[in-house]
Every structure is written in structure tokens, then in C-alpha cells.
Amino acid sequence: MLTINNIYGHGYGEAQIEKLRSLGFKIREQASRYAGSQLLHFVDFPEQPYLEFIEVESEREYFDFLPKGMIPYCPGINLLIPQSSSKGISDFQQAYQEWGTNSIHVNYDGSDEPDKPGWNYLNFDVPVVRDTFVYLMKMEDPKPVRNVATDHPNSAKQVIGLVFDLDEEDLVKLANLTRVEMVGGGMDLGGVQIWSSNALVGNIRISEKEFPLAAIVIKAESIDFFRDKEEVKVFEYLSKSTAYIQTTELSWDLIVTT
Numbered sequence: 323m324l325t326i327n328n329i330y331g332h333g334y335g336e337a338q339i340e341k342l343r344s345l346g347f348k349i350r351e352q353a354s355r356y357a358g359s360q361l362l363h364f365v366d367f368p369e370q371p372y373l374e375f376i377e378v379e380s381e382r383e384y385f386d387f388l389p390k391g392m393i394p395y396c397p398g399i400n401l402l403i404p405q406s407s408s409k410g411i412s413d414f415q416q417a418y419q420e421w422g423t424n425s426i427h428v429n430y431d432g433s434d435e436p437d438k439p440g441w442n443y444l445n446f447d448v449p450v451v452r453d454t455f456v457y458l459m460k461m462e463d464p465k466p467v468r469n470v471a472t473d474h475p476n477s478a479k480q481v482i483g484l485v486f487d488l489d490e491e492d493l494v495k496l497a498n499l500t501r502v503e504m505v506g507g508g509m510d511l512g513g514v515q516i517w518s519s520n521a522l523v524g525n526i527r528i529s530e531k532e533f534p535l536a537a538i539v540i541k542a543e544s545i546d547f548f549r550d551k552e553e554v555k556v557f558e559y560l561s562k563s564t565a566y567i568q569t570t571e572l573s574w575d576l577i578v579t580t
Contacts, residue, residue: 324500325512327402327459328364329484329538330374331573332395338570339363339375345554345567346476346547351469358387366470370402371481371514373538375573390422390447391455395572397535398455399484401500411442411460418499422447430466439464450495452488453533476547478578483515483539485528485577490518492534515539532571539577548578 342365343349350364359380365373378384378395388394403409415423424447429440439462450456486493490507493516502509507521528536548554548565555566559579567576 323502323512324401324403324458326371326481326514327400328370328372328374329397329399329481329535329574330362330376331397331535331569332376332378333570333572334363334375334377339377341553342375345551346474347478348471348474350471359383360387364470365474365478366468366472367478367480368472369480369513371400373481389445390424391445391449393449393453393455393533396453396455396533397572397574398457399451399535401456401458403458403460405461405463407460411444411458414444414458414499418446420448421450450499451486451534452492454486454535456496456499474542476545476578477543478540479543480541481514481538482541483517483577484535485517485519485537485539485574486534487519487528487531487536488534490520493518529568529575531574533574535574537575537577539579542578542580545578545580 339349347365350366354362354364356362359378361377361379363375363377365375385394403411403414411425415425424445426443426445427440428443429435429438431438442460442462444458446457490504493504493509496516497504497509500511502511507518509516545556545563545565549556553568557564557566562580565578567578569575
């Protein structure tokens with residue numbers, strides 16, 4: 323089964339990253355760089371998915387980089403093909419040719435030398451979800467060692483949900499790609515709930531966003547860390563203490579619950 327490896331959003335400079343730190347999230351010590359002049363900051367958890375916060379340092383280089391199917395500055399979801407799976411990138415490329423597939427290999431060490439281990443990506447020219455860049459990845463052994471920090475002062479433990487400001491019908495292709503059945507306007511993707519706008523029980527008000535991936539839901543041991551933070555809204559939702567954190571206009575917001 324495909325799982326979510328990481329979820330990314332844009333619009334994060336130094337001030338926004340420091341805000342995340344002040345709200346009790348540990349940022350991975352080593353920032354990464356990617357094509358298109360993108361500086362990547364990560365928040366890790368004991369289990370996937372991880373969160374990726376992107377700063378674009380050069381708009382010209384970023385627009386020169388943009389692949390087909392990617393709306394500028396839209397959020398993205400990286401779906402991981404497990405190494406234990408008998409299927410590889412080529413299998414999905416053949417199965418979804420009508421979506422316009424293109425694959426790329428990136429060496430872990432950043433070199434252009436052939437036959438080195440790295441990441442294998444599959445992008446789609448036709449978006450899987452509107453205004454969201456969904457792509458596949460399969461990693462090769464030996465995988466690089468990452469220094470991650472998962473002991474967040476705010477007690478955040480795991481991403482448990484994604485909230486889309488979209489109708490159920492807009493998520494059908496994602497269900498098709500992941501081979502997951504939609505139930506009640508949403509789906510369970512490897513333990514992470516994917517909710518359409520009409521799937522959440524009750525009424526939780528999401529701020530209007532540039533893109534339809536509106537919020538990421540994180541489970542924590544407690545939300546006491548957030549109770550004295552002026553920039554965080556704390557309330558009860560479905561009998562659970564919940565904190566709502568607004569981020570940037572380009573990115574999803576954060577909902578932390580117990």
C-alpha cells in the first residue's frame with residue numbers, strides 16, 4: 323500500500339520557521355536544498371508522514387524548475403512506494419499513462435553520476451488532486467542516514483489527517499491511485515485520514531486558503547503548551563481539546579488535537 327512520506331507547503335522564511343519553533347515544534351537541524359532554489363525545513367515525527375516547509379530563494383529559478391502538473395507554490399503530497407513492494411515506479415508509470423507520467427532519478431549525494439542510489443520520483447502532468455502536487459517516490463538502498471528530532475516540546479506525536487476544501491468527487495483520483503476505498507467523503511491512507519470538506523463531523527472553521535489542502539491534523543499528548551499562546555486558537559472539538567495554528571497564505575494550517 324502507498325503511504326504518505328511527507329507533506330509540503332510554501333511561504334516559509336526565517337520568521338515563519340522561528341514561529342513554528344516558538345510553538346513547540348523542533349525543526350530538523352539540517353535544512354536541505356532542492357531544485358528551483360528551494361530551501362527545505364522539516365518537522366519529523368516518530369512515524370511518517372513528516373512536514374516540509376519550503377522557502378523559495380529565487381523566484382526565477384523556481385519558475386524555471388516547475389514541472390508539468392505543478393501549480394506555482396501549491397502544496398504537495400509525496401506518496402511512498404514501500405521498498406518491500408513488488409511494484410516500482412515503472413509499474414505505476416505504465417498503469418497511469420493517461421495522466422501523463424514522467425520519472426526522474428536523483429542521487430542521494432546530489433551528484434550526476436550514473437548507477438548511484440537515490441530517490442526515484444514519478445510526476446503526473448494531469449493533477450491527481452486539483453491545485454495539489456501529488457507524486458510518487460521509491461527509495462533505493464542504502465538509504466541516507468537522517469538526524470531527526472521527534473521530541474517536540476508541545477508533545478506533537480503524529481500526523482493523523484489532511485483536510486481538503488474540496489468535494490468528495492475531487493478526491494476520487496487519489497483514491498484510485500492509492501487503491502483505497504472512499505467512505506463518508508474521506509479515506510484512510512495508511513492510518514492518515516483524508517477528509518473532503520463535507521467529511522468532518524461537526525463544525526470546524528478552516529481559514530480560507532490559496533490552495534485546497536487547507537489543514538494538517540496532528541495528534542499530541544496534550545495541548546497545554548498552546549493555552550497561553552496569543553496566536554493560537556484553543557477550543558473543544560468532538561470532546562477533545564484542540565489548537566488551531568494559522569500559517570502562511572500559501573500553506574496549510576495546523577490543527578493539533580488529543
